[in-house]
Amino acid sequence: MPPALEQLRERLGQVHDLHVVAMGLSWDQQVIMPPRGAPGRAEALGTLETLAHERFASEETGALIAAAREELNGADPDGFAASLVRVAARDWEKETKVPVALKAELARAGALGYEAWTKARGASDWGIFRPHLARMVELRREYAACFPEADSAYDALLDDFEPGMRNAEVAEVFRRVRETLVPFLAEIAERADRVDNAFLTGDYPVAAQEALVRRVIAEVGFDPEGWRLDVAVHPFAASLGTQDIRITTRFDDDSFLMAYFSALHETGHGLYEAGSDPSLERTLLSGGVSLGLHESQSRLWENVIGRSRAFCGWALPGLREAFPGPMAGVSEDEFYAAINRVEPGLIRIQADEATYPLHIIIRWELEQAIFDGGLDLADLPEAWNAKYRDYLGLEVPDDAHGVLQDVHWSEGMLGYFPTYLLGNVMAGQIWQRLAGEIPGVEALVAAGDFAPIRAWLTDRLYRHGRIRTPAETLSHAAGGPLDAGPYLDYLTGKFGALYGIS
Ligand code: ZN
Numbered sequence: 001m002p003p004a005l006e007q008l009r010e011r012l013g014q015v016h017d018l019h020v021v022a023m024g025l026s027w028d029q030q031v032i033m034p035p036r037g038a039p040g041r042a043e044a045l046g047t048l049e050t051l052a053h054e055r056f057a058s059e060e061t062g063a064l065i066a067a068a069r070e071e072l073n074g075a076d077p078d079g080f081a082a083s084l085v086r087v088a089a090r091d092w093e094k095e096t097k098v099p100v101a102l103k104a105e106l107a108r109a110g111a112l113g114y115e116a117w118t119k120a121r122g123a124s125d126w127g128i129f130r131p132h133l134a135r136m137v138e139l140r141r142e143y144a145a146c147f148p149e150a151d152s153a154y155d156a157l158l159d160d161f162e163p164g165m166r167n168a169e170v171a172e173v174f175r176r177v178r179e180t181l182v183p184f185l186a187e188i189a190e191r192a193d194r195v196d197n198a199f200l201t202g203d204y205p206v207a208a209q210e211a212l213v214r215r216v217i218a219e220v221g222f223d224p225e226g227w228r229l230d231v232a233v234h235p236f237a238a239s240l241g242t243q244d245i246r247i248t249t250r251f252d253d254d255s256f257l258m259a260y261f262s263a264l265h266e267t268g269h270g271l272y273e274a275g276s277d278p279s280l281e282r283t284l285l286s287g288g289v290s291l292g293l294h295e296s297q298s299r300l301w302e303n304v305i306g307r308s309r310a311f312c313g314w315a316l317p318g319l320r321e322a323f324p325g326p327m328a329g330v331s332e333d334e335f336y337a338a339i340n341r342v343e344p345g346l347i348r349i350q351a352d353e354a355t356y357p358l359h360i361i362i363r364w365e366l367e368q369a370i371f372d373g374g375l376d377l378a379d380l381p382e383a384w385n386a387k388y389r390d391y392l393g394l395e396v397p398d399d400a401h402g403v404l405q406d407v408h409w410s411e412g413m414l415g416y417f418p419t420y421l422l423g424n425v426m427a428g429q430i431w432q433r434l435a436g437e438i439p440g441v442e443a444l445v446a447a448g449d450f451a452p453i454r455a456w457l458t459d460r461l462y463r464h465g466r467i468r469t470p471a472e473t474l475s476h477a478a479g480g481p482l483d484a485g486p487y488l489d490y491l492t493g494k495f496g497a498l499y500g501i502s
Contacts, residue, residue: 004067005081011061012088013282018052020240027238027246031230057095065089080279083467087284090163097146106139110411117410124400126381129410134377136412137370154371157415161291162422164469167368169482170418173425174361176484181357182391184492184501188342188354189393191499197338202326206251212322213249213256213263216315219448220264220301221271222247235262237298239273242281256323257339261302268301269294271454275462290470291416293477295423296430297457303353303424304431304490305453310445312336340498344392346401354495355392360421362387363406367414428487429478430461 022045029041055061068085075082113132120129144156155167214222214229222229225243232248239245247266251259272288280286288294305311313332320327330338342352348359366383369375375383384403385396396402408416434456435441444452461477468476475481496502 003071004064005071005084008061008064008068008088009084009283011055011064012084012284015052015056016282016284018048018055022048022052023238023240027240030232030234030236031246031248053095057092061088061092062096065092078467080285080467083285084283087466091284094160098143099146102139102142102146106143106412109135109139113410113412114407117404117407121400121404124398124404126399126403129404130377130380133380133409136409137377137414140412140414141371152372154368154415157371158418159415161416161419162470163290164471165290165292165422165482170364170422173482173484174364174418174421177357177421177425177488178361178391180488180492181354184495185342185344185355185358186393187501188495188499189344191501192343194499195337195341196334197341199326199330200257200338201255202323204252204254204256204323204326206253208322209251209256209259212318213259215318216260217247217263217267220267220450221274221454222267223274226274227270229263235266237266237269237273239270239287242274242276242278242286245270245274256319261306264306265298265302268298271301271457272297272462275454275458276465277463280465280467285466287465289464289466289468289473291419292422292426293461293470293473295420296426297423297461299423300427300431300457304427305445305450307336307340307353308442308445309333309336310442312339313446314448337498340495342495342499344394346388346394346396347405354491357421357424358391360417362391363417364421367417371414422482425482425484425487426474426478428490429474429480429483430457431490432486433477433479434460 025041025045025048029037033041065085065088068081069089072082072085077083077086109132113129113136116129116132120126140157141153144150144153147156147159150156150159151166151168158165158167158170217229218224227245227247230246230248231250233250235248235250237245237247247263247270249259249263249266269288272294273286276286288297309332312335316327316330316332316335319335320330327335340353342354344355345351348356348363351359362384365387366375366380369383370377370380381399381403388394388396388402408414434453438444438452438456441453444450457477461473464473464476471481492501
Protein backbone atom coordinates (compact mmCIF):
# COMPACT_ATOMS: atom_id res chain seq x y z
CA MET A 1 0.00 0.00 0.00
CA PRO A 2 1.50 3.39 -0.94
CA PRO A 3 1.70 5.98 1.82
CA ALA A 4 -1.49 7.89 2.61
CA LEU A 5 -0.03 11.09 1.15
CA GLU A 6 0.40 9.43 -2.25
CA GLN A 7 -3.14 8.06 -2.16
CA LEU A 8 -4.47 11.44 -1.14
CA ARG A 9 -2.56 13.11 -3.92
CA GLU A 10 -3.97 10.74 -6.53
CA ARG A 11 -7.51 11.21 -5.25
CA LEU A 12 -7.14 15.00 -5.30
CA GLY A 13 -5.70 14.70 -8.80
CA GLN A 14 -8.87 12.93 -9.96
CA VAL A 15 -11.06 15.62 -8.38
CA HIS A 16 -8.89 18.23 -10.07
CA ASP A 17 -9.37 16.50 -13.45
CA LEU A 18 -13.15 16.60 -13.04
CA HIS A 19 -12.93 20.33 -12.31
CA VAL A 20 -10.76 20.84 -15.39
CA VAL A 21 -13.34 19.11 -17.59
CA ALA A 22 -16.11 21.24 -16.06
CA MET A 23 -14.02 24.37 -16.62
CA GLY A 24 -13.50 23.41 -20.28
CA LEU A 25 -17.23 22.87 -20.78
CA SER A 26 -18.02 26.15 -19.07
CA TRP A 27 -15.47 28.00 -21.22
CA ASP A 28 -17.02 26.38 -24.29
CA GLN A 29 -20.47 27.51 -23.15
CA GLN A 30 -19.38 31.14 -22.83
CA VAL A 31 -17.27 31.27 -25.98
CA ILE A 32 -18.50 28.95 -28.77
CA MET A 33 -21.54 26.90 -27.75
CA PRO A 34 -24.72 27.58 -29.77
CA PRO A 35 -27.50 29.01 -27.55
CA ARG A 36 -29.71 25.93 -27.69
CA GLY A 37 -26.98 23.87 -26.06
CA ALA A 38 -27.61 25.50 -22.68
CA PRO A 39 -30.05 22.99 -21.09
CA GLY A 40 -27.91 19.99 -22.03
CA ARG A 41 -24.79 21.75 -20.82
CA ALA A 42 -26.42 22.49 -17.47
CA GLU A 43 -27.09 18.75 -17.05
CA ALA A 44 -23.53 17.81 -17.95
CA LEU A 45 -22.01 20.38 -15.62
CA GLY A 46 -24.36 19.31 -12.82
CA THR A 47 -23.25 15.69 -13.20
CA LEU A 48 -19.57 16.62 -13.16
CA GLU A 49 -20.06 18.75 -10.06
CA THR A 50 -21.82 15.88 -8.29
CA LEU A 51 -19.05 13.44 -9.21
CA ALA A 52 -16.34 15.82 -8.02
CA HIS A 53 -18.22 16.49 -4.80
CA GLU A 54 -18.81 12.78 -4.08
CA ARG A 55 -15.19 11.95 -4.75
CA PHE A 56 -13.85 14.80 -2.61
CA ALA A 57 -16.29 15.20 0.29
CA SER A 58 -16.28 11.48 1.11
CA GLU A 59 -15.30 9.79 4.37
CA GLU A 60 -12.46 8.05 2.50
CA THR A 61 -10.95 11.43 1.61
CA GLY A 62 -11.34 12.54 5.23
CA ALA A 63 -9.57 9.40 6.43
CA LEU A 64 -6.76 9.87 3.89
CA ILE A 65 -6.27 13.47 5.04
CA ALA A 66 -6.06 12.32 8.67
CA ALA A 67 -3.61 9.52 7.81
CA ALA A 68 -1.48 11.80 5.64
CA ARG A 69 -1.34 14.32 8.49
CA GLU A 70 0.07 11.58 10.74
CA GLU A 71 2.78 10.88 8.18
CA LEU A 72 3.89 14.52 8.08
CA ASN A 73 5.68 14.19 11.35
CA GLY A 74 7.31 17.60 11.62
CA ALA A 75 7.66 18.24 7.88
CA ASP A 76 8.33 21.85 6.79
CA PRO A 77 4.95 23.62 7.14
CA ASP A 78 5.60 25.55 3.91
CA GLY A 79 6.66 22.39 2.07
CA PHE A 80 4.55 20.65 -0.52
CA ALA A 81 3.32 17.78 1.70
CA ALA A 82 2.25 19.88 4.68
CA SER A 83 0.59 22.45 2.44
CA LEU A 84 -1.28 19.81 0.49
CA VAL A 85 -2.66 18.29 3.69
CA ARG A 86 -3.52 21.68 5.20
CA VAL A 87 -5.34 22.97 2.12
CA ALA A 88 -7.08 19.65 1.50
CA ALA A 89 -8.26 19.59 5.13
CA ARG A 90 -9.56 23.12 4.94
CA ASP A 91 -11.39 22.56 1.66
CA TRP A 92 -12.73 19.21 2.89
CA GLU A 93 -14.11 20.70 6.08
CA LYS A 94 -15.79 23.50 4.16
CA GLU A 95 -17.36 20.97 1.79
CA THR A 96 -18.55 18.58 4.48
CA LYS A 97 -19.89 21.03 7.07
CA VAL A 98 -22.71 22.19 4.80
CA PRO A 99 -25.66 19.77 4.47
CA VAL A 100 -26.20 18.56 0.90
CA ALA A 101 -29.86 19.65 1.06
CA LEU A 102 -28.83 23.25 1.86
CA LYS A 103 -26.36 23.26 -1.02
CA ALA A 104 -29.05 22.04 -3.40
CA GLU A 105 -31.45 24.70 -2.11
CA LEU A 106 -28.79 27.40 -2.60
CA ALA A 107 -28.21 26.25 -6.18
CA ARG A 108 -31.95 26.26 -6.88
CA ALA A 109 -32.45 29.69 -5.30
CA GLY A 110 -29.49 30.98 -7.32
CA ALA A 111 -30.97 29.77 -10.62
CA LEU A 112 -34.41 31.25 -9.80
CA GLY A 113 -32.82 34.41 -8.44
CA TYR A 114 -30.80 34.92 -11.61
CA GLU A 115 -33.91 34.56 -13.74
CA ALA A 116 -35.86 37.00 -11.56
CA TRP A 117 -32.96 39.46 -11.54
CA THR A 118 -32.80 39.47 -15.37
CA LYS A 119 -36.52 40.31 -15.52
CA ALA A 120 -36.32 42.82 -12.68
CA ARG A 121 -33.40 44.66 -14.24
CA GLY A 122 -35.11 44.74 -17.65
CA ALA A 123 -38.24 46.23 -16.09
CA SER A 124 -36.31 48.26 -13.48
CA ASP A 125 -38.67 46.74 -10.92
CA TRP A 126 -37.20 46.02 -7.48
CA GLY A 127 -40.38 44.24 -6.38
CA ILE A 128 -39.71 41.38 -8.82
CA PHE A 129 -36.30 40.68 -7.32
CA ARG A 130 -36.86 41.49 -3.64
CA PRO A 131 -38.44 38.17 -2.51
CA HIS A 132 -35.64 36.25 -4.24
CA LEU A 133 -32.96 38.25 -2.48
CA ALA A 134 -34.81 37.77 0.81
CA ARG A 135 -34.78 34.00 0.28
CA MET A 136 -31.09 34.08 -0.63
CA VAL A 137 -30.19 36.09 2.47
CA GLU A 138 -32.10 33.59 4.60
CA LEU A 139 -30.26 30.66 2.99
CA ARG A 140 -26.91 32.41 3.32
CA ARG A 141 -27.58 32.89 7.03
CA GLU A 142 -28.21 29.15 7.32
CA TYR A 143 -25.02 28.54 5.37
CA ALA A 144 -23.01 30.84 7.65
CA ALA A 145 -24.43 29.03 10.70
CA CYS A 146 -22.61 25.88 9.48
CA PHE A 147 -19.40 27.68 10.54
CA PRO A 148 -20.03 28.66 14.16
CA GLU A 149 -16.33 29.43 14.70
CA ALA A 150 -16.65 32.54 12.48
CA ASP A 151 -16.95 35.90 14.29
CA SER A 152 -20.15 36.77 12.44
CA ALA A 153 -22.35 35.53 9.62
CA TYR A 154 -20.61 37.96 7.28
CA ASP A 155 -17.19 36.65 8.27
CA ALA A 156 -18.30 33.15 7.30
CA LEU A 157 -19.45 34.36 3.87
CA LEU A 158 -16.31 36.40 3.25
CA ASP A 159 -14.17 33.38 4.04
CA ASP A 160 -15.42 31.59 0.91
CA PHE A 161 -13.78 34.22 -1.28
CA GLU A 162 -10.94 35.57 0.85
CA PRO A 163 -10.00 32.61 3.07
CA GLY A 164 -8.92 33.59 6.55
CA MET A 165 -9.65 37.30 6.22
CA ARG A 166 -11.81 38.84 8.92
CA ASN A 167 -14.41 41.45 8.18
CA ALA A 168 -12.90 43.72 10.86
CA GLU A 169 -9.76 43.98 8.66
CA VAL A 170 -11.86 44.83 5.63
CA ALA A 171 -13.75 47.45 7.67
CA GLU A 172 -10.54 49.20 8.70
CA VAL A 173 -9.12 49.27 5.17
CA PHE A 174 -12.39 50.39 3.55
CA ARG A 175 -12.89 53.12 6.15
CA ARG A 176 -9.50 54.60 5.27
CA VAL A 177 -10.17 54.39 1.55
CA ARG A 178 -13.58 56.07 1.92
CA GLU A 179 -12.30 58.83 4.21
CA THR A 180 -9.52 59.68 1.78
CA LEU A 181 -11.38 59.30 -1.49
CA VAL A 182 -14.70 61.06 -0.88
CA PRO A 183 -13.13 64.53 -0.27
CA PHE A 184 -10.39 63.87 -2.87
CA LEU A 185 -12.96 63.12 -5.56
CA ALA A 186 -14.91 66.23 -4.65
CA GLU A 187 -11.76 68.25 -5.38
CA ILE A 188 -11.32 66.46 -8.71
CA ALA A 189 -14.95 67.18 -9.61
CA GLU A 190 -14.19 70.91 -9.44
CA ARG A 191 -11.50 70.42 -12.06
CA ALA A 192 -13.34 67.88 -14.22
CA ASP A 193 -13.00 69.88 -17.44
CA ARG A 194 -9.20 69.70 -17.40
CA VAL A 195 -9.22 66.40 -19.26
CA ASP A 196 -10.64 65.76 -22.73
CA ASN A 197 -11.34 62.22 -23.88
CA ALA A 198 -13.63 62.83 -26.88
CA PHE A 199 -11.16 61.23 -29.29
CA LEU A 200 -11.52 57.89 -27.50
CA THR A 201 -14.89 57.44 -29.20
CA GLY A 202 -14.83 57.25 -32.98
CA ASP A 203 -13.69 55.07 -35.84
CA TYR A 204 -12.03 52.09 -34.15
CA PRO A 205 -12.46 49.11 -36.51
CA VAL A 206 -12.75 45.81 -34.68
CA ALA A 207 -10.19 44.03 -36.88
CA ALA A 208 -7.59 46.69 -36.06
CA GLN A 209 -8.49 46.47 -32.37
CA GLU A 210 -7.98 42.73 -32.33
CA ALA A 211 -4.61 42.94 -34.07
CA LEU A 212 -3.51 45.64 -31.63
CA VAL A 213 -4.72 43.78 -28.53
CA ARG A 214 -2.90 40.64 -29.64
CA ARG A 215 0.32 42.57 -30.19
CA VAL A 216 0.13 44.27 -26.80
CA ILE A 217 -0.66 41.19 -24.70
CA ALA A 218 2.01 39.19 -26.52
CA GLU A 219 4.55 41.65 -25.12
CA VAL A 220 2.99 41.57 -21.66
CA GLY A 221 3.15 37.78 -21.40
CA PHE A 222 0.53 36.00 -23.53
CA ASP A 223 2.21 32.88 -24.92
CA PRO A 224 0.48 31.41 -28.00
CA GLU A 225 1.79 27.92 -27.15
CA GLY A 226 -0.01 27.92 -23.80
CA TRP A 227 -2.75 30.53 -24.05
CA ARG A 228 -5.84 31.39 -26.10
CA LEU A 229 -7.64 34.71 -26.60
CA ASP A 230 -11.32 34.59 -27.57
CA VAL A 231 -14.38 36.80 -27.46
CA ALA A 232 -16.98 36.63 -24.67
CA VAL A 233 -19.85 38.94 -23.74
CA HIS A 234 -18.57 39.12 -20.16
CA PRO A 235 -14.77 38.87 -20.37
CA PHE A 236 -13.19 36.30 -18.05
CA ALA A 237 -10.11 34.14 -17.63
CA ALA A 238 -10.08 30.39 -17.12
CA SER A 239 -7.20 28.04 -16.45
CA LEU A 240 -7.23 24.40 -17.47
CA GLY A 241 -3.66 24.02 -16.23
CA THR A 242 -0.58 26.19 -16.21
CA GLN A 243 -0.06 25.38 -19.91
CA ASP A 244 -3.66 26.00 -20.99
CA ILE A 245 -4.77 29.52 -20.12
CA ARG A 246 -7.96 30.85 -21.72
CA ILE A 247 -8.62 34.57 -21.66
CA THR A 248 -11.43 36.51 -23.32
CA THR A 249 -12.26 40.06 -24.22
CA ARG A 250 -15.05 41.97 -25.97
CA PHE A 251 -14.94 44.43 -28.89
CA ASP A 252 -17.06 47.59 -29.15
CA ASP A 253 -17.04 49.11 -32.63
CA ASP A 254 -16.66 52.76 -31.61
CA SER A 255 -14.03 52.42 -28.89
CA PHE A 256 -11.04 50.20 -28.19
CA LEU A 257 -11.12 50.74 -24.41
CA MET A 258 -13.22 47.71 -23.48
CA ALA A 259 -11.20 45.29 -25.60
CA TYR A 260 -7.80 46.71 -24.68
CA PHE A 261 -8.24 47.01 -20.91
CA SER A 262 -10.27 43.82 -20.51
CA ALA A 263 -7.52 41.94 -22.34
CA LEU A 264 -4.86 43.43 -20.04
CA HIS A 265 -7.00 42.62 -17.00
CA GLU A 266 -7.53 39.00 -18.00
CA THR A 267 -3.86 38.67 -18.98
CA GLY A 268 -3.04 39.57 -15.37
CA HIS A 269 -5.29 36.77 -14.14
CA GLY A 270 -3.71 34.45 -16.69
CA LEU A 271 -0.15 35.29 -15.65
CA TYR A 272 -0.95 34.38 -12.05
CA GLU A 273 -2.46 31.03 -13.09
CA ALA A 274 0.31 30.26 -15.58
CA GLY A 275 3.00 31.12 -13.05
CA SER A 276 2.32 28.35 -10.54
CA ASP A 277 5.30 26.07 -10.05
CA PRO A 278 5.00 23.07 -12.42
CA SER A 279 5.36 20.73 -9.41
CA LEU A 280 1.95 21.94 -8.17
CA GLU A 281 0.17 20.95 -11.38
CA ARG A 282 -2.88 18.70 -10.93
CA THR A 283 -3.02 19.32 -7.19
CA LEU A 284 -5.24 21.78 -5.37
CA LEU A 285 -2.15 23.90 -4.67
CA SER A 286 -1.85 25.29 -8.22
CA GLY A 287 -3.35 28.70 -9.11
CA GLY A 288 -4.41 31.75 -7.13
CA VAL A 289 -4.68 31.61 -3.35
CA SER A 290 -7.65 34.00 -2.93
CA LEU A 291 -9.92 36.15 -5.06
CA GLY A 292 -8.37 39.31 -3.64
CA LEU A 293 -4.85 38.25 -4.59
CA HIS A 294 -6.08 37.11 -8.00
CA GLU A 295 -7.70 40.47 -8.57
CA SER A 296 -4.52 42.19 -7.39
CA GLN A 297 -2.82 40.79 -10.48
CA SER A 298 -5.52 41.65 -13.00
CA ARG A 299 -5.64 45.19 -11.65
CA LEU A 300 -1.88 45.51 -11.42
CA TRP A 301 -1.51 44.78 -15.13
CA GLU A 302 -4.66 46.64 -16.21
CA ASN A 303 -4.37 49.76 -14.05
CA VAL A 304 -1.07 50.19 -12.24
CA ILE A 305 0.94 49.22 -15.33
CA GLY A 306 -1.55 49.47 -18.22
CA ARG A 307 -2.85 52.94 -17.31
CA SER A 308 0.54 54.34 -16.28
CA ARG A 309 2.26 57.21 -18.07
CA ALA A 310 5.14 54.91 -19.01
CA PHE A 311 2.91 52.25 -20.55
CA CYS A 312 0.95 54.89 -22.46
CA GLY A 313 4.19 56.15 -23.98
CA TRP A 314 5.17 52.65 -24.99
CA ALA A 315 1.75 51.75 -26.42
CA LEU A 316 0.94 54.98 -28.27
CA PRO A 317 2.89 54.33 -31.52
CA GLY A 318 1.05 51.02 -31.93
CA LEU A 319 -2.28 52.73 -31.28
CA ARG A 320 -1.54 55.46 -33.83
CA GLU A 321 -0.67 52.83 -36.41
CA ALA A 322 -3.83 50.82 -35.65
CA PHE A 323 -6.20 53.80 -35.58
CA PRO A 324 -4.67 56.50 -37.78
CA GLY A 325 -7.91 58.53 -37.88
CA PRO A 326 -8.89 59.25 -34.28
CA MET A 327 -5.42 58.84 -32.76
CA ALA A 328 -3.57 61.10 -35.21
CA GLY A 329 -1.95 64.01 -33.43
CA VAL A 330 -2.75 62.72 -29.95
CA SER A 331 0.24 63.26 -27.65
CA GLU A 332 1.42 60.85 -24.97
CA ASP A 333 0.22 63.21 -22.24
CA GLU A 334 -3.18 63.66 -23.87
CA PHE A 335 -3.59 59.92 -24.25
CA TYR A 336 -2.54 59.27 -20.64
CA ALA A 337 -4.92 61.93 -19.31
CA ALA A 338 -7.83 60.76 -21.48
CA ILE A 339 -7.76 57.11 -20.41
CA ASN A 340 -7.50 58.21 -16.77
CA ARG A 341 -10.30 60.77 -16.91
CA VAL A 342 -12.27 60.76 -13.66
CA GLU A 343 -16.02 60.95 -13.95
CA PRO A 344 -18.35 59.72 -11.22
CA GLY A 345 -20.95 57.45 -12.76
CA LEU A 346 -23.77 55.17 -11.69
CA ILE A 347 -22.47 51.92 -13.16
CA ARG A 348 -19.70 50.01 -11.41
CA ILE A 349 -18.29 48.20 -14.43
CA GLN A 350 -17.89 51.48 -16.32
CA ALA A 351 -16.18 53.26 -13.43
CA ASP A 352 -12.74 54.87 -13.72
CA GLU A 353 -9.88 53.83 -11.47
CA ALA A 354 -10.41 56.63 -8.92
CA THR A 355 -14.16 56.30 -8.36
CA TYR A 356 -14.29 52.50 -8.60
CA PRO A 357 -13.48 51.86 -4.91
CA LEU A 358 -16.57 53.75 -3.76
CA HIS A 359 -18.83 51.49 -5.82
CA ILE A 360 -17.44 48.53 -3.88
CA ILE A 361 -17.59 50.24 -0.50
CA ILE A 362 -21.26 51.06 -1.08
CA ARG A 363 -22.08 47.42 -1.83
CA TRP A 364 -20.07 46.17 1.14
CA GLU A 365 -21.70 48.67 3.52
CA LEU A 366 -25.14 47.60 2.32
CA GLU A 367 -24.25 43.94 2.83
CA GLN A 368 -23.29 44.84 6.41
CA ALA A 369 -26.62 46.61 6.84
CA ILE A 370 -28.50 43.57 5.52
CA PHE A 371 -26.66 40.98 7.64
CA ASP A 372 -25.92 42.89 10.83
CA GLY A 373 -27.96 46.11 10.72
CA GLY A 374 -31.41 44.69 10.20
CA LEU A 375 -31.99 46.68 7.01
CA ASP A 376 -35.38 45.80 5.53
CA LEU A 377 -34.94 44.80 1.88
CA ALA A 378 -37.88 47.02 0.98
CA ASP A 379 -35.63 49.94 1.94
CA LEU A 380 -32.54 48.72 0.11
CA PRO A 381 -33.05 50.77 -3.10
CA GLU A 382 -33.37 53.99 -1.11
CA ALA A 383 -30.35 53.09 1.03
CA TRP A 384 -28.41 52.44 -2.19
CA ASN A 385 -29.47 55.76 -3.71
CA ALA A 386 -28.58 57.67 -0.54
CA LYS A 387 -25.03 56.32 -0.61
CA TYR A 388 -24.56 57.23 -4.29
CA ARG A 389 -25.70 60.73 -3.37
CA ASP A 390 -23.39 60.98 -0.35
CA TYR A 391 -20.23 59.42 -1.77
CA LEU A 392 -20.40 60.18 -5.49
CA GLY A 393 -22.78 63.13 -5.65
CA LEU A 394 -25.15 61.34 -8.04
CA GLU A 395 -28.90 60.92 -8.27
CA VAL A 396 -29.94 57.39 -9.23
CA PRO A 397 -32.79 57.68 -11.74
CA ASP A 398 -34.09 54.11 -11.50
CA ASP A 399 -33.21 50.75 -9.96
CA ALA A 400 -31.82 49.33 -13.20
CA HIS A 401 -29.07 51.98 -12.88
CA GLY A 402 -28.93 51.42 -9.14
CA VAL A 403 -29.46 48.45 -6.90
CA LEU A 404 -30.34 46.06 -9.76
CA GLN A 405 -27.21 46.57 -11.87
CA ASP A 406 -25.03 43.68 -10.67
CA VAL A 407 -25.65 39.97 -11.09
CA HIS A 408 -23.78 38.85 -7.92
CA TRP A 409 -26.50 38.95 -5.27
CA SER A 410 -28.98 37.11 -7.48
CA GLU A 411 -26.68 34.09 -7.53
CA GLY A 412 -26.02 34.25 -3.79
CA MET A 413 -22.57 35.83 -4.01
CA LEU A 414 -22.85 37.85 -0.82
CA GLY A 415 -19.46 38.71 0.68
CA TYR A 416 -17.83 38.66 -2.76
CA PHE A 417 -17.70 42.37 -3.67
CA PRO A 418 -15.00 43.28 -1.12
CA THR A 419 -12.46 41.12 -2.98
CA TYR A 420 -12.46 43.54 -5.93
CA LEU A 421 -11.27 46.45 -3.80
CA LEU A 422 -9.00 44.23 -1.71
CA GLY A 423 -7.39 43.40 -5.05
CA ASN A 424 -6.71 47.08 -5.72
CA VAL A 425 -5.29 47.56 -2.24
CA MET A 426 -3.03 44.51 -2.51
CA ALA A 427 -1.89 45.59 -5.99
CA GLY A 428 -0.84 48.93 -4.50
CA GLN A 429 1.18 47.18 -1.81
CA ILE A 430 2.80 44.68 -4.17
CA TRP A 431 3.68 47.34 -6.73
CA GLN A 432 5.27 49.57 -4.10
CA ARG A 433 7.51 46.69 -3.01
CA LEU A 434 8.31 45.69 -6.58
CA ALA A 435 9.20 49.25 -7.55
CA GLY A 436 11.51 49.45 -4.56
CA GLU A 437 13.34 46.30 -5.60
CA ILE A 438 13.51 46.81 -9.38
CA PRO A 439 15.32 50.12 -9.90
CA GLY A 440 14.07 52.05 -12.90
CA VAL A 441 10.94 49.94 -13.32
CA GLU A 442 9.16 52.80 -15.06
CA ALA A 443 11.90 52.95 -17.68
CA LEU A 444 11.44 49.22 -18.24
CA VAL A 445 7.70 49.72 -18.78
CA ALA A 446 8.36 52.66 -21.09
CA ALA A 447 10.63 50.39 -23.14
CA GLY A 448 8.11 47.53 -23.19
CA ASP A 449 10.48 45.31 -21.24
CA PHE A 450 8.09 43.45 -18.95
CA ALA A 451 10.20 40.35 -18.35
CA PRO A 452 11.86 41.60 -15.12
CA ILE A 453 8.44 42.51 -13.70
CA ARG A 454 7.01 39.10 -14.58
CA ALA A 455 10.05 37.40 -13.09
CA TRP A 456 9.72 39.31 -9.81
CA LEU A 457 5.99 38.57 -9.55
CA THR A 458 6.55 34.92 -10.40
CA ASP A 459 9.22 34.61 -7.73
CA ARG A 460 7.32 36.46 -4.98
CA LEU A 461 3.77 35.44 -5.78
CA TYR A 462 2.81 33.35 -8.80
CA ARG A 463 4.95 30.25 -8.31
CA HIS A 464 3.76 29.66 -4.74
CA GLY A 465 0.15 28.94 -5.71
CA ARG A 466 -1.73 27.98 -2.53
CA ILE A 467 1.36 26.74 -0.65
CA ARG A 468 0.92 29.49 1.95
CA THR A 469 -2.28 30.97 3.37
CA PRO A 470 -3.59 34.12 1.63
CA ALA A 471 -2.34 36.34 4.49
CA GLU A 472 1.12 34.72 4.39
CA THR A 473 1.15 34.94 0.59
CA LEU A 474 0.40 38.65 0.71
CA SER A 475 3.05 39.25 3.36
CA HIS A 476 5.62 37.36 1.32
CA ALA A 477 4.85 39.35 -1.84
CA ALA A 478 4.17 42.78 -0.31
CA GLY A 479 6.44 42.64 2.73
CA GLY A 480 3.66 43.19 5.27
CA PRO A 481 0.02 42.63 6.14
CA LEU A 482 -2.96 44.20 4.38
CA ASP A 483 -2.54 47.98 4.41
CA ALA A 484 -4.44 50.69 2.51
CA GLY A 485 -1.52 53.15 2.69
CA PRO A 486 0.43 52.30 -0.48
CA TYR A 487 -2.74 52.11 -2.57
CA LEU A 488 -4.00 55.48 -1.32
CA ASP A 489 -0.58 57.06 -1.90
CA TYR A 490 -0.64 55.67 -5.42
CA LEU A 491 -4.17 56.92 -6.17
CA THR A 492 -3.78 60.40 -4.68
CA GLY A 493 -0.32 60.76 -6.25
CA LYS A 494 -1.44 59.74 -9.73
CA PHE A 495 -4.75 61.59 -9.85
CA GLY A 496 -3.49 64.54 -7.83
CA ALA A 497 -0.85 65.12 -10.52
CA LEU A 498 -3.34 64.69 -13.33
CA TYR A 499 -5.81 67.17 -11.84
CA GLY A 500 -3.37 69.59 -10.26
CA ILE A 501 -4.19 68.76 -6.64
CA SER A 502 -1.26 68.74 -4.24
ZN1 ZN B 1 -10.80 40.16 -12.50
